[in-house]
Amino acid sequence: MQPTIYDVAKQAGVSIATVSKVVNNKGRIGEQTKKKVIAIMKELNYQPNAFAAALTGKSTQTIGVIIPDLANPYFAELAKCLEDEAHKMGFSLMICSTDNNSEKEETYINLFIRKKVDGCILASTLSNPQLVTELAIQYMPVVLAGQAILEKDLPAVSVHDQQGGYIATTHLTALGHQRIAIIMEPKAFSSLERLKGYKKALKEAGLIYDENLVMTADATLTGGADAFRLFVDMEQPPTAIFACNDVLAIGVCQEAHRASIHIPDELSIIGFDNTILASVTSPPLTTVAQPLREMSRQMITTLLTSSNEKRGNQQFVFEPQLVNRQSTAKLN
Template sequence: MQPTIYDVAKKAGVSIATVSKVINNNGRIGKDTRKKVLKIMEELNYHPSVLASGLTRKRTETIGVLIPDLANPFFAEITASMEERAHELGLSVVICSTNDSEEKEAKYISLLMRKKVDGCILASRFTQVSLIENMIKQGIPVALTSQDIPSLNLNTVSVDDYKGGYQATAHLASLGHKKIATIAEKNVRSSHERIKGYMDAMIEKGLAVEDTYIVEVEPTVKGGKEAAERLLTSEDPPTAIFAGNDILAIGVSQGARACQLEIPNDFSVVGFDNTLLATICDPPLTTIAQPIQQIGRQIVDVLVSEINGELDYKQRIMLPPELVVRESTKKLFENKVSIKTTIEK
């Protein structure tokens, strides 16, 4: 016989109303009480009926998450964090990977609306603002992370991209590098902020900002590698590169090796995100850490608060990045010979 809400309330020593509030994540419930009820639910293997809940409260206890690429370690990690937090709150998650395709954006938004999700988190680089506006008109709360759409008043949780770009560049400058380039993801607002941070750090340190040292590419290993090779075989090659994410940084490292450069003795590289890639590559990558777990959990909490009608205003939460120094950066000695610029065949 399947356990009921009455069994949970009896064993936890609380009222049925209290159990209901824990299940639906509403009302004022003490942290210890909530934890106790959730533990009893797990012990009894009790699962509230999503269908019944939806019929009585017009909710499905489901949220949608749209990301650009699940193969990207950053989005894989942040999605896992969102899913974990949603599970703790008794919610199911529908994950949709758009691959930056407008067709897929429209398809998945339509799917999520048919499923009557209670809310939606957009981590994808959404290009069709009208689709988001339609969701909002239909009364579906929408929250953003890893991006911002200034024309829409939405709850947002992100990292301070400008500060991260500044920190990465300032770190390289502190090591004596004067010729610092940046390779960023193109057509993304967060990348533009990181480039602004790079430029301001260069100016503040009295270093020249060369147009040729600012390159925007697709966010792939291949894109980073090819861009690095072009820079390193130019007439005035940089001695260090700030890459806009860890994937690009891996590509930059491959490009440097193709030019017969040893990292960090001949050349330094800094990434952005601090994904698993940064710790397993050789050498381990100096990078700007985003608080990925915190972002994922907090965006779910903000969305759920809006779903529950607990917010009187939209929140734009910006979390601080942190420089993590590993082995891909090293002090540049003034008497160092010019770097090699021959690509291995």
Template structure:
């Protein structure tokens, strides 16, 4: 098996960031460390021709990051983690926010290519497999973060969205809720979270249905509108699973409009565990995505590919449920004895 940049870093006792800096002729590395890493590269037969793109001097040391919505705290926090790791590895990050609009996606990809970025990272919300396949044929390193394209061989860092939807719904079921509504967008990650939601209902023998419609945007206003429509209907929902924290905050606001106490009358679970989940009142029970790990992992995979690594890796991280004060046991009305 051909050695990788990870093998070099491990054998030399240094970080991937240090190996990358040496590959890209960045400063700040002692001669002793540099010589040690070069020695390990030679011993492992990690030959310079494997790193041809990094050694030609044609790199711009810049990476494009295409996000669907920078106003969403999840994506702004993810962008910050990617930018921080990029700085450690000697790369500048060019951030583009598309508002989930295909024409903007295409425009920004063309812009990044014209700037001769060394690679492009696409974040959740990007659905066009044809565009990705075309970029891969052009030999431009492309990575995916916070989303999985199972049918495409591409460096990927994501969470198990199905499991995230499952644990969110299971939490509410174990609190005694059976009328649990869901708010989601028509994007891959949310569809997988919905699969987890339905599987949990099925596993618990709950047959609960309501007239479902996908959210058109991922913001508080949309969450409020959709939750209001559900609460105004005959569904009798006592709990919500929202596929991001902003939609969850919207569901809470809709409940308060109806005079419900959160969580005594209505429980809400979000998704992402962004800063808003901690500071909102009540603090939000939410599925946590390890944003720091995602940012680091996707940058390491991307830089390794720029350096000539062959083969693609899919890193699927495990989500966790953070229980706060927006959920509680369902208490039916007491009957006088």
């Protein structure tokens, strides 16, 4: 079998990152370590680009997918859409969930290399984007899902997050709300973009941006509930909350019910993603939808139709849409 970067790292007693730096002649590496890695590469007859060439001759009909959390309904639905689209083209998926752990990201990329998958879709938040994409691009085509800003040299498929944040906040200002809070995921590029849209909508409505109305929370029901309690304890609590994903929004809804705060009469709530949970909550959640089916089709098509070199840094950005349900209402 053709040796991989994993085999070189193991025999040399160094990390995969170190081997990658030697291969790409990047980063600081001790001369002794560099010579050792090069010697092992020669001994194993390791060719960094050999697998890419081999893809043209033999396919495993398998695509690797890395996501941060399968328990999050958005990523579960994304995985389902990707599986459907891949199946239409005769491919199967190998899905790995990282829990936003950089070591897991590296482990799974390495697994894909050893399993010789035909390509990789990275939907993870990428704790270490440079390392992960460097390792992947040496061996297989790669498409990023929603991470265009992190790695300019790879194609990416995403929703227009800033526009989504603008749509959500504009919906609330049109209903007469002036104290509008936002709950974001920490360090998430998508949330930062949605915050920009939130600020733009406030400015257009003549409202002042108040940092006290901005909270960060993990994308869990508990995260949404914790943020809600902090807002409620304010001297002037918000009358509306924009949560940057549906899970956070539903956490807010649940905690509001426990606090006997009626939605939407006393508090309007809007989410983002339009997951299946949004339509079954009580009341059904107003949210911003991502066209997951179309985005998934673009990811699979882009991955399978050309090489990394030909695809370059293509960016496919899809427009979000407001789904107006019953968790938002005019301010009384």
